[in-house]
Amino acid sequence: MNALLAWRRTLSFGFLGAFMAVAGLVAVPGDAHAQLMVDINNPTMEPIPVAIPVFSAQSQVPSRLPEMTKMGDDMAGVIAADLERSGLFRPLPRAAYIEQGLVPERRPRFPDWKSIGAQGLVVGSVNFLADGRVEVVFRLWDVYGQQQLTGVKYQTTPDNWRQISHRVADAIYQRLTGEEGYFDTRVVYVAESGSATQRVKRLAIMDQDGANNRYLTDGRFLALTPRFSPSSQDITYLSYFNNKPRVYMYNIDTGKQELLGDFDGMSFAPRFSPDGSQVVMSLARNGNTDIYVMDLRTRKMRQLTDAPDIDTAPSFSPDGQFITFESDRGGGQQIYVMNADGSGVKRISFGKGRYKTPVWSPRGDLIAFTFTSGGVFKIGVMRPDGSGERMLTESFLDEGPTWAPNGRVIMFFRGYPSRKGQAGKAELRSIDLTGRNERKVPTAGDASDPAWSPLLK
Amino acid sequence: MLSNALRMKFIVLAAASTLALAACSDTDDKAAMTTTPPPAQSSTTTGPSVTQAEYAPGSQGDLEANAGSRIYFGYDEYNLDDRAQATLSKQAQWLKRYPNKSFTIEGHADERGTREYNLALGARRAEAAKRYLAGLGIEEGRLNTISYGKERPEIAGSNESAWAQNRRAVSVVQ
Structure with missing residues (x-):
């Protein structure tokens, strides 16, 4: 009935080893019902109700069956949590399910699912x-259309079960929204602890859902503003190693660090170019801050701005043609765009208040920023020509936006006022581009300066 | 340690100035922000009971007792007011008295700015202090700078008084 294994292709699996994905197709076409689709741009959409029963377990090695039973349960849980957090889906409680013992090889009893x-x-x-x-095999069924929308088979090592779960969630998200998913990603951030005056700040990395948290630095030196390479397992960040604030590159696989911004004066605010071949950053020399770009192959630095003002927080456009940055050359901080060679500087923000930390969307259509006015911090977006400005969040301190690789979700950090001599809490939050679905991102402790990874390969 | 005792005294006095500010807090916040007098500095708050002899000559405690190690800035500003200039002048005299000593000048910002900008602002503040000392004849080689942006506040607090005390440049004897 359901012809599986129509075609095969092998995907590289980065540093975790290789696995295989096999797309499955149904032979039986659906009936005349409109196909299930999520309108991701509708800010008032109701989350789509979905059912995600535990994955059925089998084992060719009988002693591993209990492990598979648990994995099938856990995978369904991770997938449901991913979809729920997106705000686009509403996983229905398992207790409501009528049909039990589903397997991908058999068509479900659609009326049982329709009725809930x-x-x-x-x-x-x-x-x-x-x-x-x-x-791992999964199929996504359109209950009303009574047809399969997508189905994939993966083969992998058992320890990859979480990553496969995120891939399944990504496949579902992509099939139902028409947009690439973002669940199989990681977040590098700064884990904070200790008192306000002697705050300990360590680099940390975790899956986007907060799992697999790992500390990359030990906290002896302040670590700030990490950013992912788009093309390698590298992070660039600011470290106060030996009391010299400089830009470093840190390899996630090897743990090796390398000093990038070894210049007279502080180097900071680093960010990779979209092809990963350059790092753009600020240098403070004799008290003046300008923007420079380093070619990672030759290690040559080129100065891009030269003004007696603070020019910082540079971010490339995804095509590498432009750089957006903030400058106080007009008085307070405002957002500017220039050509990647530093020419053609244009101011794009003109609202009442200060515009800071611009970050270009991976889709190229928007720039996210931090806005302050009247003692309030906001995260907003505008088009690269400055039009279409929209504020998404507001609080005592919202700062440092970073984009999901599909350009649909923004993560940032929120700081709370310090009380009774204690350091103010800091947490990561995410919000949909429509302004819906603001969520706290789970972290082990206080957290700031998030940077979203590209989709893992 | 005695320098810690001094620091405590400084904090107590700073708290007193907080109360003074709170007393007039029905004025506009913004106006209060720009007219808040910088907190009392250790050089002017050292009591007569504390004598120079209690510090090792040329030590940080010596600097704090006899010149003052901290200067303060207005919101998002890095210009040196009269009070800051007076403190820096005493620091210059102090450095001339101890020609083997040098400073690392730390520039700091309050928590009300974004991280990167505050790093740059801290660099501006440290540089402003360095320029002033150099203008008074101190060799630049004795004046290092470092910016901590908003990472190392002196006072844990989210109010105008704490912010005013955190917008500072601190001279640390090397």
Whole structure:
């Protein structure tokens, strides 16, 4: 009935090793119902109800069956949590499910799912193979259309189950929204602890859902403003190593650090170019801050701005043609755009208040920024020509936006006022581009300066 | 340590100035922000009971007792007011008295700016102090600068008084 294994392709799996994805297709076309689709741009849309039963478990090695049973349960949980946090989907409680024991090889009893209001149904299985790998199969069903919308088979090592779950969630998100997903990503950030006056700041990295948290530096030196390379396992950030604030590059795989901004004076506010070949940053020399760009191959620095003002927080456009940055050359901080060679500087923000930390969307269509006025901080977006300005958040301190790789979700950090001599709390938050679905991002402790990774490969 | 005792005294006095500010807090916040007098500096608050002899000559405690190690800035400003200039003049005299000593001048900002900008602002403030000392004849080689932006406040607090005390440049004896 359901012809699986129509075609195969092998995907590289970065540093975690190789796995295989196999797309499955249904032979039976759906009926005349309109196909299930999520309108991601509608700010008033109701989340789509979806059902995600536990993945059925099998094992070619009998002793591994309990492990598979748990994995099938956990995977359904991770997928449901991803979809729920996007604000676009509403996973229905398992207790409501009527049909039990679903397997991807069999068509579900659609009336059972229709009657509980599910519009989408995810059916999956995990199977421990004799060679030690795990095979994961899932199908996404349109309950009303009674047809399969997508289906994929993966083979991987058991320890990759979480990443595969995120990939399944990404496949579902992509099929239902028409946009690339962002669940199989990580976030590098600054983990904060200790008192306000002696705050300890360590680099940390975690999955976008907060799992697999890992500290990259030990906290002896302040670590600030980490950013991901778009093309490698490198992070560039500011470290106060040996009391010299300088830009460093840190390799996530090897833990190796390298001093990038070894110049007379502080180097800071680093960010990779979209092809990963350059790092743009600020240098403060004799008290004056300008923007420079370093070619990572030759290690040559080129000065891009030369003004007696503070020019900082540079960010490339995704095509590498332009750089947006903030400058107080007009009085207070405002956002500017220039050509990547430093020519053609144009101011793009003109509202009443200060515009800071511009970050170009990976889609190129918007620039996210921090805005302050009247003692309030906001995160907003505008088009690269300065039009279409929209504020998304507001609080005592919202700062430092970073984009999900699909340009649909913005993460930032929120600081709270210090009380009774204690350091103010700091947390990561995310918000949809429509201004909906503001959420706290789970972290082990206080957190700031988030940077979203590209989709993992 | 005695320098810690001094610091405590400084904080107590700073708290007193907070109360003074609170007393007139029905005025516009912005006006208060620009007219807040900088908190009392250790050089002017050292009591007669504290004598120079209690510090090692040329030490940080010596600087704090006899010249003052901190100068303060207005919101988003890096110009030196009369009070800051007076403190820096005493610091210059102090450095001339101890020709083997040098300073690391730390520039700091309050928490009400973004991280990168505050790093740049701290660099401006440290540089302003360095320029002034150099203008009084101190060799630039004895004047290092470092910016901490908003990372190292002196006072934990989210109010005008704490912010005024955190917008500072601190001379640290090397």
